[in-house]
Amino acid sequence: MLRKIILTIAVLSCFGCAEVSAGQQQLTVWAMGAEGKLIRQAADIFEKRNPGVKIVTQAIPWTGAHEKLVTAVVGDMAPDISQMGTTWMPEFRAMNALEPLNGFMPASALDTGDFFPGARESNVSDDQWYGLPWYVDTRVMFYRTDLAAKAGYKKFPENWEGFYKFSKALTRSKEGGYAFSLPTNDWQIFLMFYWQNGGELLKGSPLTAGKFEGTIDYLKKFFDEKLAPLEGGNDTDLLTAFESGYFPVFISGPWMISQLETSKPQLNGRWATAPLPAGERRASFMGGCNLVMFKSSPRKALAWKFMEFMSAPEIQAKWYAVSGDLPASRKAWNAPALSKNSKLASFRKELDTAKAPPQVPEWENIAGSINDAVEEAVFGKVPPQAAREKLSARIEKILAKAERQQSAAFKIALSLFLFLIPVCAAGLYLRKGPRAVVRSKFQPIAILFLLPAVLILAVFLFIPIVASFIASMTNWNMYGVNDWSKVVFVGLENYSGLFRDPVFLAGLRNTLVFAFIGVPVSVTLSLLMALALNAQILRAKAFFRVAYFIPVITTMVAVAMIWRWLYNPEFGLFNLALGYLGVPPQGWLSNRWLALPSLILMAVWKGFGYNTIIFVAALQSIPDSLYESIALDGADTRQEFWYITLPMLRNTAFFVIIMTTIGYLQFFAEPYIMTGGGPLNSTMSVVLYMYQQGFKFYNLGYASAMAYILFGLIFAFTTVQFRVQKKVEGNF
C-alpha cells in the first residue's frame, strides 16, 4: 500500500518537469529576495547578447537562504551560480563547494583592480578568487538636519570628539528622547567604532589591547550620559523614532534612503546622510553580496561569462538603476545617477575605506561572541579589560577546533558500537518485565494497522534520532557537512563543554522558567476557555471558536510586528497604559528582567487556542446522561465540574499537559523573532541556542548534544507526569 502511494506520488511529481530544447545552453542562477526577482532583467540583456543561452533565475527567500544553500550543496542540487552574502564565503569555501576562479581570469577583460578593496577581501583567499563582488553596501550616519540646526550645527561633525559634543548639544536642545540610536547587540556597529579607533581583528592576536577598551569607554559615555538608551534601544521602531525626534541620529545602510523616502515622505528635506565620524582613522562596515560559481556546475565557461558580465561597469551602473544596490565597481560610480546623488556621496566616501570582517569560516560564531562581550561591558557587568581578555580567550577557543585525524576503520567500528548502545538499550527495555499480554489475545491484524505509521516513523524519525545521537559525540561541523572524512569522534567532549558554556546554562535556566510559568498558565487558560466555549448559554459558538483559534493560525511575522508595537518603549500600548497609572515607561523587550515575562505573555496568547480546541473536542464526548444524573442528585455547577467534567477529561488533559510541557521546553519562535535571545542572553532558550549553533555556526555535533540534554530534561518531566497520572488514575 505504501509502495503504491510512493509510486503514485512519484509519478505525479514528474508532471510539469521542464524540458530544455536541443542545442540550447541553460544556466541556473539563484539570487535572494528582491534581487532574485530583479535579476531577470539582467538575464534578459545577457540572453539577447548571447543567443542560444537560456538563464533560469530563481528567487530564494532571505529567511532560509543560508539553509537552502547548505542543503543544496549537500544534496547535489546546487545551481551553476548563486548570490552569496560576504560573510558566508569562507564557510562555503570550507565546504569545498566553490569553484576557484583564477584560471578564468587571464583570458578575461575583467579588471579586478576596479573593485573596492573591502569588496575584494571577501572573495580572495590566499590570492585565489572564489567569487566576484556583485554589489556593496556600507554604513553611514542618517541625521535630522532641522534638529541639528536647532542645536547649532550646520554640518555633521567629522570626528569622535565632535560627535560626542554634537550629541550633547542635540539632547539639550530638544525635549525627551535621545541623540543617537546605538544598539547594544549589533557587532557591526561596534566593529566600525573599534576599527576607527585603530583596533584590528585576528591579526596576530584576536583583539588589539587598549583599542577594545578605548572603544568601550567611548561608547559607554553615550549610555552613561543618556545620549543613547542602554535599555529600550533595540526594540524601537526606528523610522517613527526618527520622525518624532526620539532618535535624531542613527547608523544604517543605503536601503534606508528609499525606505525613508517612501514611508516618511513628510520628512523629505529635513534629513541627510553623513560619513561616520573618524577616530584615529576612517572605517565603515563593508557589506553586500558576491556571485559565486559552484564546483558542481557542468557549464563553467558559460557561468564565468555571466559572472564577468554582471561585474562589468556598464551593467553595474544599470543594476543600480534597477535595484538601488550600490555598484562594487568604482568605474560604475561615474554614471550620473550615482555621482550626482547627494545622499550617496557619503556612501561613496566610506566605500574606499570600508572594511570587511575577517575571512574565517567560524566568523558567525565569533560575531555572536562579540555581541555578548560588548553587551556585558556596556551594561557594566564586566570591566572593559576583563571583557577583552574573556572575548579573546573565547575567540581563540572557537578557532582552535583543530582538525583531528582518525582512521576510517576506527570510525566505522565506533559508529557500530555507538549504534548498538541505543539498540541494546531498547532491546533490554522491551524484554524486561513479565509478559502482560496473553498470547491468545494477540490480534495479528494490529500489525497492519500499525505498519504505515511505524514504517514512516522508523525511517524518518528513529534512524535520524540514532544518527543525531551519534553525531552528538562527534565534532561534526561545517567542514564535515559535505565530507565525512573530516568528522571526528570526540566522546563526551560536547556534553562536558556545554556544562561550562555560560550561554547554554543561561538558556537552560530561561527554558525552565519559561516552562514552569508558561505550562500551568496556558493549560488552565485553555481549559477555562474551552468550558466557556461549551457553555449552554453561548450563542454563535462558531464565531468564538474561530476567534480563539485565530492567534494560533496567524503568521508569526504579523504577530511579531503587532507585539513589537504593543511593547514599543516610546509609544507602545503597554507603556501608554502605564502612563495613565503614573508608572514610568518600561523597556519590555530590552530590560533583562522584563524581557522573558514579556515573551511568556506573548507565547501564552499565541498558543492557548491550540489546547482550547483539543479540550472543546474532548468535551463533546462526555455523555449528557452523566450530567443529568448528577443534577438529579442536586449537584451544582462546581460539583459537576469536579465530579464529571474533570474526570472525563483526564485522558485529554494528560495529553495536553504532556504536549504543552514538551512545547514550552522547546521554546524557540518567540525569542528567535523578537529578541534573538538578548538582552544579555536573558531570553536565550536551549532550542534557540541549539538552532544558532546548528544552523548558523554549523557546529552540528555540539547542537546535537544540546538536544540530548534537553531530551533528558523532557524525559524526566514527563516521567514524573506519568507517575502522577497513574496515581490519580488509581483514585477514580
Add this chain to the structure above:
Amino acid sequence: MATVKRYSPAYKAAFYAFMFVSVIVTLFPFVWMLSTSFKSPGEIFTKHPTILPQLWTTGGYRGLFAAVNMWLHLWNSVIYAVSITVLSVLFNAMAAYAFAKLRFPGREKLFALLLVTMMVPGQVTMLPVFLILKSMGLLNSYAGLVLPGSAAIFAIFMIRQFMMEIPEEILEAARIDGFSEFAIFWRIMLPLCRPIIATLTVFSFIGAWNDFLWPLIIMLREDKYTLPVALASVNGQYNTDWGLLMAGAVLVVLPAVIIFLMAQKHYIKGIAAGAVKG
C-alpha cells in the same frame, strides 16, 4: 436531552462581557494585520496608528500578484497540505486504533518508545532526514516532501487518548455482528471520533500550510514553491515592504480560517455519548 438550566440576566451579561473582552484580545492582532494590509507605507509606522486605514489602498495585494504567480503557489500549497492531511489522518488514526483497542505483544512498550522519541527536538533530525531522502533519491520529489510529515507521534497520542474513552462494549457488539476490524475502524471508530479527527485535520493542515523551511529545502525549483515560501521570497534583506508582507499574511491565513470553520462544525455533542446505553 439535557435539562436546560436557567441563568439570571446578570450572570448572562457578565458571561458575555467576559467573552467579548477575550475576543477583542485575541482578534486584535488579526484585525490589525488586515487593516495594515490596506494601508499606505507612510501610515504603517506612526506614533498614533489608527485601526482603520485613513487612505485605503490595495497596493500591497496588487504588488503581490505582480511579483509572484499566486495561483501556481496556492495550488502547490493546497496539494502539499491536503496530501499531508489525508495521509496523516489515515495513518495516525490507524495506529492510534491499534494502540487504543487492539491487543498485541509489546503494545505498551512500543507506545512508550514512541512517546520517548517525541521528546527529541525536531531540529536535530532535520539534516539526517534530508540525508536519508538523498540516499533514497527522493530529494526534489513530492514523496520526499510529504512522507516524513505523514506520521506524527503527537497525533497518534492525541487520537489514542480520545479512543480510549470509547466503551469496549460497542466494539464487542460489532464483533459479534461479524464486523471485521477494518470495518469497525472505518464505520464505527472514525465516525465516533469525529471531533478529534476534525481537530487533527486542522492541525495537520495548518502545520503543512504554514510550513516554510522544509518545502524550501526539499523542492528545487521556484515553480514548486508553496505559498509561504513564494511570499517570503519577495522581501529584501533589509527592506521590508510591510504592506506587501501583511497582504501576504492575510492571504496565507484565510484558507486556514476556512478549514477551521469547516472542521469546527464537527464538534457535535454526544455522538459517542449517544451510542452508549448506560
